[in-house]
Amino acid sequence: MSRRALRCFAATFARNAAARKRIQDRFASHGASFEEAEEELGEPVDQIRRSRRLLDEMHAEDKEEVIALQEAIESAVASHDQKSLTEAVRSLKELLFFVEGD
DSSP: OOHHHHHHHHHHHHHHHHHHHHHHHHHHTTTOOHHHHHHHTHHHHHHHHHHHHHGGGSOHHHHHHHHHHHHHHHHHHHHTOHHHHHHHHHHHHHHHHHHHHO
16 A cells, blocks of 8 residues: 555544544543434434545535534534535535545
8 A cells, every 4th residue: 555545544543533532422422422423413423424435536526515514513423413414414414425426
């Protein structure tokens, strides 16, 4: 594996770990374990992971939108806002569909 590939892998791993930690911390403050949250929030977690894997391949505009949607998902999770969570996940899923198709 090349050094560039290793750096990309390490950066992606670090971003995923940081996202997992943020979600874990937010749920811990509400008395739920991360495992319970991950089970309950399977699709949002999956979409955030998917988007982070693709982030380096995106155009600048798409990156900005993806980051905003990731933040919207995290905010909706933190505030237990199911409607906003559903909308943000749907929007992220649609955007990633088009990004992967390019």
